[in-house]
Amino acid sequence: MMEEFARLFKAVDETTKTSQKVSALVQYFANCDARDAAWAVYFLTGRKIRQLVPSQKLRAALRVKTGIPQWLFDEAYEVVGDLAETIALLADNATNQNAQTPPSRSSLSLTCWVEDRLLGLKKLDELEQQSKLIEYWDELNITEKFIFTKLITGNFRVGASQQLVVKALSQLTGVSEDSITHRLAGEWSPTCDFYRALIHQDTKDSDKSRPYPFYLAYPLEVDYDQYSKQENFFDWSIEWKWDGIRSQLIARDGESFLWSRGGELISSGFPEIMEASKYLPDGTVLDGEILAWANGDAMPFQFLQKRITRKSVTKKMLAEIPGALMAYDLLEWQGVDIRSEPFSQRRKLLEKLIDTIKMENPNSVLMVSPIVPADSWQDLLSKREDSRKLKVEGLMLKRASSAYGVGRRKGDWWKWKIDPYLVDAVLIAAQPGHGRRASLYTDYTFGVWQNEDLIPVAKAYSGLDDSEIRKVDAFVRKNTLGRFGPVRTVKPELVFELAFEGIQASSRHKSGIAMRFPRIARWRMDKPASEADRLETLQNLANS
Amino acid sequence: MSDSNNLIYPTDKGLYCQAADVYVDPWGKVERAIITHAHSDHARWGSQNYLCAEPGEKVLRYRLQNAPNVESMPYGKTIERNGVKISLHPAGHILGSAQARFEYKGEVWVVSGDYKLNPDPTCALFEPVKCDTFITESTFGLPIYKWPEHEELFEDINSWWYKNKSEGRNSLILCYALGKAQRILAGLDTSIGPVYTHGAVEVLTEIYRQSGLNLPATIKIQAGVKLEPGSIILAPPSVQNSPWQRKLQPVSVAFASGWMQVRGIRRRRSFDKGFILSDHCDWNSLLTAVKESEASQVLVTHGYADVFSRYLQTEMGIASSILSTHFAGESVMEQEEVLEEVSEVIEETE
Numbered sequence: 042m043m044e045e046f047a048r049l050f051k052a053v054d055e056t057t058k059t060s061q062k063v064s065a066l067v068q069y070f071a072n073c074d075a076r077d078a079a080w081a082v083y084f085l086t087g088r089k090i091r092q093l094v095p096s097q098k099l100r101a102a103l104r105v106k107t108g109i110p111q112w113l114f115d116e117a118y119e120v121v122g123d124l125a126e127t128i129a130l131l132a133d134n135a136t137n138q139n140a141q142t143p144p145s146r147s148s149l150s151l152t153c154w155v156e157d158r159l160l161g162l163k164k165l166d167e168l169e170q171q172s173k174l175i176e177y178w179d180e181l182n183i184t185e186k187f188i189f190t191k192l193i194t195g196n197f198r199v200g201a202s203q204q205l206v207v208k209a210l211s212q213l214t215g216v217s218e219d220s221i222t223h224r225l226a227g228e229w230s231p232t233c234d235f236y237r238a239l240i241h242q243d244t245k246d247s248d249k250s251r252p253y254p255f256y257l258a259y260p261l262e263v264d265y266d267q268y269s270k271q272e273n274f275f276d277w278s279i280e281w282k283w284d285g286i287r288s289q290l291i292a293r294d295g296e297s298f299l300w301s302r303g304g305e306l307i308s309s310g311f312p313e314i315m316e317a318s319k320y321l322p323d324g325t326v327l328d329g330e331i332l333a334w335a336n337g338d339a340m341p342f343q344f345l346q347k348r349i350t351r352k353s354v355t356k357k358m359l360a361e362i363p364g365a366l367m368a369y370d371l372l373e374w375q376g377v378d379i380r381s382e383p384f385s386q387r388r389k390l391l392e393k394l395i396d397t398i399k400m401e402n403p404n405s406v407l408m409v410s411p412i413v414p415a416d417s418w419q420d421l422l423s424k425r426e427d428s429r430k431l432k433v434e435g436l437m438l439k440r441a442s443s444a445y446g447v448g449r450r451k452g453d454w455w456k457w458k459i460d461p462y463l464v465d466a467v468l469i470a471a472q473p474g475h476g477r478r479a480s481l482y483t484d485y486t487f488g489v490w491q492n493e494d495l496i497p498v499a500k501a502y503s504g505l506d507d508s509e510i511r512k513v514d515a516f517v518r519k520n521t522l523g524r525f526g527p528v529r530t531v532k533p534e535l536v537f538e539l540a541f542e543g544i545q546a547s548s549r550h551k552s553g554i555a556m557r558f559p560r561i562a563r564w565r566m567d568k569p570a571s572e573a574d575r576l577e578t579l580q581n582l583a584n585s
Numbered sequence: 586m587s588d589s590n591n592l593i594y595p596t597d598k599g600l601y602c603q604a605a606d607v608y609v610d611p612w613g614k615v616e617r618a619i620i621t622h623a624h625s626d627h628a629r630w631g632s633q634n635y636l637c638a639e640p641g642e643k644v645l646r647y648r649l650q651n652a653p654n655v656e657s658m659p660y661g662k663t664i665e666r667n668g669v670k671i672s673l674h675p676a677g678h679i680l681g682s683a684q685a686r687f688e689y690k691g692e693v694w695v696v697s698g699d700y701k702l703n704p705d706p707t708c709a710l711f712e713p714v715k716c717d718t719f720i721t722e723s724t725f726g727l728p729i730y731k732w733p734e735h736e737e738l739f740e741d742i743n744s745w746w747y748k749n750k751s752e753g754r755n756s757l758i759l760c761y762a763l764g765k766a767q768r769i770l771a772g773l774d775t776s777i778g779p780v781y782t783h784g785a786v787e788v789l790t791e792i793y794r795q796s797g798l799n800l801p802a803t804i805k806i807q808a809g810v811k812l813e814p815g816s817i818i819l820a821p822p823s824v825q826n827s828p829w830q831r832k833l834q835p836v837s838v839a840f841a842s843g844w845m846q847v848r849g850i851r852r853r854r855s856f857d858k859g860f861i862l863s864d865h866c867d868w869n870s871l872l873t874a875v876k877e878s879e880a881s882q883v884l885v886t887h888g889y890a891d892v893f894s895r896y897l898q899t900e901m902g903i904a905s906s907i908l909s910t911h912f913a914g915e916s917v918m919e920q921e922e923v924l925e926e927v928s929e930v931i932e933e934t935e
């Protein structure tokens with residue numbers, strides 16, 4: 042029922058305690074039919090349906106329902122910081138005024154709300170859509186209104202991660218977390234059959250396309266000097282950390298599948314890799330990084346991005362930006378899951394496999410991520426300096442004896458990134474954040490100097506602590522120069538050191554550059570705005 | 586609006602009725618002050634003579650550190666100063682909170698202080714007072730604010746407590762020590778378990794009792810007091826994440842405030858639970874109060890003053906402008922700081 046789903050949402054949303062979230066999830070799934078459960082899993086694990094009604098039309102429907110003028114809506118939106126929540130609150134406030142009876146909770150099933158009502162909106166013309174929206178809002182209580190509207194806008198996010206859902210389902214059914222994670226990977230439709238398969242006791246899943254859950258590395262946070270003293274260098278296998286798209290290439294039963302870490306099937310985007318996969322024997326799963334690769338060298342990530350943002354890949358693009366798979370692990374071999382074998386063992390098999398393929402097909406785009414040629418921790422330190430030249434992000438340290446784990450587990454795999462680039466930039470605009478930070482100005486735009494002007498070069502959201510965020514928020518409110526929707530431009534006064542991973546020339550941006558992963562490193566309270574960096578500096582970096 | 590031709594206008598010391606030579610809730614030191622209620626942004630030290638509504642006298646005396654010059658009068662009684670008729674009327678905000686009515690040469694002004702229309706067993710219900718000019722706060726002057734019904738809210742609070750108890754946890758509600766704590770206390774289902782208080786809450790609760798209110802028994806947390814498992818504790822917001830709070834483990838922490846209406850604020854402060862409970866008006870209450878006052882002019886103070894005033898003008902056709910005061914409530918952060926300040930002051934005076 043929508044009612045129960047709303048109650049679950051509330052329970053999960055309002056607590057910060059994992060154990061309470063999990064117990065709310067267990068309770069929900071225990072009392073829920075398979076169809077509703079499938080949709081619940083779908084939404085709770087962050088899967089979305091495409092926005093069904095444009096924001097403008099949602100606002101218009103709300104205006105018709107409540108009579109609230111545009112300017113008042115904007116004021117409310119600014120305080121709330123989330124469109125669906127603003128709409129839910131305003132609609133709810135209007136409901137009690139007019140209706141004789143307050144809205145009862147909705148006893149219709151979640152499935153019915155989603156499949157009949159929500160997805161049904163798409164087929165309606167504008168006026169019908171409007172009257173349906175109003176009708177639906179009137180049937181729902183405040184939390185349900187919020188959820189329903191959030192689902193329409195296509196960005197429903199809850200304080201429950203996939204991990205918590207997996208934990209809860211595992212607790213409820215006794216099926217191992219690994220199996221459930223495995224079954225959740227990839228593409229699926231939220232049907233009752235799916236849900237039944239998800240919690241099925243027989244864990245020999247038949248679905249041949251399924252990737253394994255990706256094992257993730259932690260950033261190296263130990264003291265290098267000490268670590269190198271306590272760890273034997275030769276217990277470790279060290280590779281470059283490639284800057285591409287993490288993916289699994291699967292060959293089973295005469296078919297191949299390419300999955301991204303985000304759980305998307307991207308086979309059609311990389312025909313050259315699919316071609317190469319024909320040489321893989323059945324029952325093989327490779328883990329690696331898709332790279333744009335030309336003339337024995339990686340191309341910057343931006344090129345690869347061009348490939349993935351296009352729906353179809355043209356011949357021209359295949360020629361200009363050739364894709365390749367830099368494999369670094371073998372998860373399944375001859376149809377057997379070998380993830381619990383030591384890494385050194387898996388790697389040996391992988392090397393042999395790729396060698397064989399290269400012999401049959403010298404043009405294969407399958408490669409093995411080379412071992413960094415170092416012979417001591419000391420030596421490694423200097424090799425790490427080559428990272429930028431090689432267009433890699435740094436190093437990957439893998440314990441030779443380690444199994445391929447699930448999720449993120451500390452101690453066996455480390456990523457050791459090279460230090461980021463730094464730039465001092467001036468805060469020039471801000472807008473409210475979302476979710477947890479909806480009431481605060483937390484999304485910032487930064488500029489650097491070109492002559493007398495500040496040219497926007499980066500947007501950044503993270504990097505400040507709560508008290509700093511509050512201070513910046515207060516500054517933004519007191520020093521607003523102009524307002525453009527939720528965005529406020531501010532007096533150019535505050536300077537921040539931004540860190541970023543890479544920089545590229547870009548014709549799409551006014552600044553002529555595009556930064557990769559910009560984030561706030563620290564607040565330079567010591568620097569006046571006039572001493573922030575100049576655009577030329579960044580342009581030189583991009584062109585070097 | 587600092588026009589000194591008006592019956593009441595703001596000066597650098599506060600809202601001033603020149604004809605009567607009286608200030609309402611002055612922030613500067615004055616000779617004669619009418620205090621609408623004892624919250625720290627309205628009741629400040631240093632003036633020579635204070636007048637408040639009778640039910641709030643004890644609380645005000647305590648908050649002004651037993652100043653000798655505090656007088657009170659019953660709601661509805663009229664006194665006259667220099668031809669100005671002055672009376673106090675229930676504002677429904679906290680015990681003894683009042684709206685101050687001024688009548689001079691046939692013109693009536695009402696300074697409402699902080700007020701709410703929702704029922705509250707710890708204070709007299711708000712009384713609409715007809716006037717020509719109504720001065721209103723607007724802390725929650727946006728249509729996103731709608732307070733839940735009393736029964737629904739307290740069912741929510743009590744079942745949260747009950748659930749925590751049955752899962753072996755204590756329940757801590759962070760709330761304003763003056764007014765809100767006692768309002769919550771009055772609504773608790775004490776058959777669930779005992780109620781403990783932080784010292785700042787206890788001392789004010791005791792003054793409420795001395796003022797004639799019948800409130801459930803409370804136990805002050807102090808050295809030697811052992812918490813019964815599954816208890817509920819009322820404490821000011823400043824104890825969040827303090828060593829004091831850690832002693833209550835295992836504990837689920839709730840915050841009771843009108844700000845809890847917005848999810849982002851709820852989540853940012855990482856409470857386990859937010860109760861939407863305010864002693865101010867929600868949007869519809871503000872509109873109702875304005876309508877019932879039948880005022881032709883409405884002056885708006887702390888809160889979303891610009892928004893509410895604009896709405897009154899453009900959507901309701903009522904003459905309105907913003908009155909700038911030193912009362913708190915501009916933003917969540919300021920509100921929180923006031924809360925902290927209040928609880929610190931109280932702790933100091935204990």
Ligand SMILES: [Zn+2]
Pocket residue numbers: 622624627678699
């Ligand atoms: Zn107050």
Ligand SMILES: [Zn+2]
Pocket residue numbers: 624626627698699887912913914
């Ligand atoms: Zn106030």
